[in-house]
Every structure is written in C-alpha cells, then in structure tokens.
Amino acid sequence: MKVMQLLPELNSGGVERGTLEIARALVTAGHESLVVSNGGRMVAQLEAEGSTHLTLAIHKKALSSLWQIRPLRKLIEQHQPDIVHVRSRVPAWLTHFALKGIPANKRPHLISTVHGFYSINRYSQIMTQAEKVIAVSDSVVKYITDNYKNCPTEDIVRIYRGIDPAAFPHGYQPSAQWLNQTLKDFPELENKRLICLPGRITRLKGHETLIHLMEQLQAQYPDVHAVVVGGADPKKAAYLQEMQDSIAAKGLSDRITFVGHRSDIREWLAFSDLVLSLSSQAETFGRTVLEALSVGTPVIGWNRGGVAEILSNVYPQGLVTVDDETQLLDTLKLHLDQPQHVQPISMFSLKEMCDQTLELYTQVVSQHSA
Incomplete structure (x- = not known):
C-alpha cells in the first residue's frame, strides 16, 4: 500500500x-x-x-x-x-x-x-x-x-x-546525572514532594487552579512544591507575567517553579509525586496523563473528555467532578497523606x-x- x-x-x-x-x-x-x-x-x-x-x-x-x-x-x-x-x-x-x-x-x-x-x-x-x-x-x-x-x-x-510502554516503563527513575543537573538548575526542588502540571502556558491548562491549590496547601504541607512543565509562546508572555505576579502577591514564589519547554517530559513525570490534569476544556485524549500513569505516577484530573476515559480505565481514584475545587483539594490531600500505587498499564499502547x-x-x- x-x-x-x-x-x-x-x-x-x-x-x-x-x-x-x-x-x-x-x-x-x-x-x-x-x-x-x-x-x-x-x-x-x-x-x-x-x-x-x-x-x-x-x-x-x-x-x-x-x-x-x-x-x-x-x-x-x-x-x-x-x-x-x-x-x-x-x-x-x-x-x-x-x-x-x-x-x-x-x-x-x-x-x-x-x-x-x-x-x-x-x-x-x-x-x-x-x-x-x-x-x-x-x-x-x-x-x-x-x-x-x-x-x-x-x-x-x-x-x-x-504510547510506547518501552518509552515510558513502569517504575522508571531518572538517572543520577539528570537528578544532579535538575537540582543544580532548580535547587528549590531538593527534598520536596512535587506536584507537576504539564502543558504549555495558556489560559486553558488550569494554572490558576494550581496556584489556588498551593495557597491552600502551604500551611499544612510545607514540603509540597509545584512544578509547571511547559513553555510560553511569545504571544503568551503577558499571561505568564500575570501568573507570576499573582504567585508573588500570594507569597508562593518559593513554592511554584516554571521549568519552561522541556524535551525530558518522561523524567519530570517520573520525578514528580503527583501529576495534575486541570484543563478548563475537555481534551480529546490526554497523552501526558497516560505517560505519567505509565511510569507509575498517580494523576488527578477533571472527569471529562479523553482524560476521564483514561483515568476511569487505569486510575479511577484520580477522577474529580469537573470544577469541584473542594473535592480536588480533598483528593490531593488524600494522595499526599497516603501515597497511592499505580498498576502497570495494559491498554492504550x-x-x-x-x-x-x-x-x-x-x-x-x-x-x-x-
């Protein structure tokens, strides 16, 4: 053919x-x-x-x-x-x-x-x-x-x-070299529990929700740190600045790190303790959700679109009613208090x-x- x-x-x-x-x-x-x-x-x-x-x-x-x-x-x-x-x-x-x-x-x-x-x-x-x-x-x-x-x-x-399970193997751990370089570039991440929000910087990806969550977690969980993995298009520079101003105003500058556009997404997903999927619009599939679960990192996300299809099949305890921020916070706290195990994935190959x-x-x- x-x-x-x-x-x-x-x-x-x-x-x-x-x-x-x-x-x-x-x-x-x-x-x-x-x-x-x-x-x-x-x-x-x-x-x-x-x-x-x-x-x-x-x-x-x-x-x-x-x-x-x-x-x-x-x-x-x-x-x-x-x-x-x-x-x-x-x-x-x-x-x-x-x-x-x-x-x-x-x-x-x-x-x-x-x-x-x-x-x-x-x-x-x-x-x-x-x-x-x-x-x-x-x-x-x-x-x-x-x-x-x-x-x-x-x-x-x-x-x-x-996704190719060989590219995102269950239980994957980043190399010592990667960890050393990352902690050199972002020393604030050392000895922290990381919540990762992957995706480029746009209003749709739920960054404001992440900032609000971090605000609510800061007193009770001083070791929790958020990482935003994704670049900002030059056209989104103003939005990125607006977010950083909001983070500074809330006193969260030392709790949220923007690492920019990365080609080592697998390492970041594996390095994180939790991954969030908070898009304000339904996604047709949600590939990073699948990649995170494939390496064994729990994912919490809104119950809609393709993300809900992946979570309901692979990790239903990560599903949260759309826009229910109270349930989102409770689910996040539950994961922080009792680390969850993700089973190896057999579908979506x-x-x-x-x-x-x-x-x-x-x-x-x-x-x-x-």
Missing part, C-alpha cells in the same frame, strides 16, 4: 507525533509512506525512518492557501497513493478540492482523523466527510455523532492514541493504535478492489 498523510506542519504536538508513528509503522510493515506538510523540525526524523516528505504550504488558514489545490492535485496524480489521510481542516479542504479534479476511478481512498473538538461549523464539517473517520477517543465519537448528523455512525472508527490504523487502511483498500 501507498499512504499519503497530510497535516499543516511537522514541528511538535500530538497530531505530528501520531503522523510520525503511523508513518514508521507503514514503513516497518513494508508499505510506502508519504507525508505532505509545510515542513518543520520533525521532517529529519520522518525521513530517517524511511518516509518521503513532500513540502507544500498547506498550513495557513487563509484564502491564499487555495493556490495549493493544483500543486496538491499534481502530487496526488504523480504519486498515486492508495489512501490519502487528512489530519487537519485546511489540508482536508485542499484535498477535497484537489480530488474533485481527478477522475473518480483514479481517486485514492480518503480517510480523516478528528483530533480535536473543533468549533462546530461548515468549516470543521469537512473532517467528517471521508470514507472512514477516525476518532481518537469515545468523547470524540460522541462529539461527531452529536454535531455532524451527515456522518454515518458506521463510518466512524474509534482508535485510541497510544502505541502498537494497538498502529495495528488498528493499518488494519483500517487495508480494509478500505481491499473492500473496493474486491
């Missing part, structure tokens, strides 16, 4: 990582893998793992992107993939128009993945207009069936995102995700060639 995946760019993020994982699985299984995007820092890895990258400016939410329809059609005609797999709305629209210009008997099969709870409108509807629509969690299946009645339920396929996706590709191709 020859599969062409389309996404805006290849810099960082869950969609990008998923694209690379499926590309690698295709190559490993002896198929041909093509990826079309505007490029980015993950291209080198993609190509090193045996895929072909085709650079096309399909990343801008602007009318000028319509100029890419003809070049995209040319790429599809030239490479003749069996399947085109779109993972984002601009590429999905461009593909929609590109395929219109190809005779029906020469068109590849079209698959889409709904990675997000997109705004509900005609623009987003394009993600549900494919032969098969992959949803990354049951919450996403519900989002599609509730909002896009034009999408037949039999065309929706739930394939959970997955990367292998399952790749196997199910490749199986779907094969099914779509063979159904129609039969």
Whole structure:
C-alpha cells in the first residue's frame, strides 16, 4: 500500500507525533509512506525512518492557501497513493478540492482523523466527510455523532492514541546525572514532594487552579512544591507575567517553579509525586496523563473528555467532578497523606493504535478492489 498523510506542519504536538508513528509503522510493515506538510523540525526524523516528505504550504488558514489545490492535485496524480489521510481542516479542504479534479476511478481512498473538538461549523464539517473517520477517543465519537448528523455512525472508527510502554516503563527513575543537573538548575526542588502540571502556558491548562491549590496547601504541607512543565509562546508572555505576579502577591514564589519547554517530559513525570490534569476544556485524549500513569505516577484530573476515559480505565481514584475545587483539594490531600500505587498499564499502547490504523487502511483498500 501507498499512504499519503497530510497535516499543516511537522514541528511538535500530538497530531505530528501520531503522523510520525503511523508513518514508521507503514514503513516497518513494508508499505510506502508519504507525508505532505509545510515542513518543520520533525521532517529529519520522518525521513530517517524511511518516509518521503513532500513540502507544500498547506498550513495557513487563509484564502491564499487555495493556490495549493493544483500543486496538491499534481502530487496526488504523480504519486498515486492508495489512501490519502487528512489530519487537519485546511489540508482536508485542499484535498477535497484537489480530488474533485481527478477522475473518480483514479481517486485514492480518503480517510480523516478528528483530533480535536473543533468549533462546530461548515468549516470543521469537512473532517467528517471521508470514507472512514477516525476518532481518537469515545468523547470524540460522541462529539461527531452529536454535531455532524451527515456522518454515518458506521463510518466512524474509534482508535485510541497510544504510547510506547518501552518509552515510558513502569517504575522508571531518572538517572543520577539528570537528578544532579535538575537540582543544580532548580535547587528549590531538593527534598520536596512535587506536584507537576504539564502543558504549555495558556489560559486553558488550569494554572490558576494550581496556584489556588498551593495557597491552600502551604500551611499544612510545607514540603509540597509545584512544578509547571511547559513553555510560553511569545504571544503568551503577558499571561505568564500575570501568573507570576499573582504567585508573588500570594507569597508562593518559593513554592511554584516554571521549568519552561522541556524535551525530558518522561523524567519530570517520573520525578514528580503527583501529576495534575486541570484543563478548563475537555481534551480529546490526554497523552501526558497516560505517560505519567505509565511510569507509575498517580494523576488527578477533571472527569471529562479523553482524560476521564483514561483515568476511569487505569486510575479511577484520580477522577474529580469537573470544577469541584473542594473535592480536588480533598483528593490531593488524600494522595499526599497516603501515597497511592499505580498498576502497570495494559491498554492504550502505541502498537494497538498502529495495528488498528493499518488494519483500517487495508480494509478500505481491499473492500473496493474486491
């Protein structure tokens, strides 16, 4: 099989990582893998793992992107993939128009993945207009069936995102070298119990809730320290400053550390005693929650979206009623007073995700060639 995946760019993020994982699985299984995007820092890895990258400016939410329809059609005609797999709305629209210009008997099969709870409108509807629509969690299946009645339920396929348990082994401990360097960079973390909030600095990730929790914990738990693992986009600099001012005003500057954007997330999740998931909007999956639980660190999070699906299957004692800050504080205190054990995880594996996706590709191709 020859599969062409389309996404805006290849810099960082869950969609990008998923694209690379499926590309690698295709190559490993002896198929041909093509990826079309505007490029980015993950291209080198993609190509090193045996895929072909085709650079096309399909990343801008602007009318000028319509100029890419003809070049995209040319790429599809030239490479003749069996399947085109779109993972984002601009590429999905461009593909929609590109395929219109190809005779029906020469068109590849079209698959889409709904990675997000997109705004509900005609623009987003394009993600549900494919032969098969992959949803990354049951919450996403519900989002599609509730909002896009034009999408037949039999065309929706739930394939959970997955992680590689070998990359996040149960009981993992950071190296002595990592610990020494970290305590050198952040001496305030020594001999502390750490509560970690992973995720980039935006209003959606629940930083204010974390600050409020730390305020309530400071008298009773002087050894508890919060770590925010995630960078701030230059556009979010004002929000970061606002948070730091609020932390200083509450006298918490020596209790909360921002470590910025990190590529050693596994180490931070394993180093922490507890991980929080406090996003103010439902997440479609919640990969860091799964990564934390995989290494054996307990996670406490709001009971909604993909995070609730992971916690209810793997660590139900971490579920907290949405926005119930009293229950959140009580659950946190319970974990601090009686450290909890997380069992090794047997579901949500990367292998399952790749196997199910490749199986779907094969099914779509063979159904129609039969």
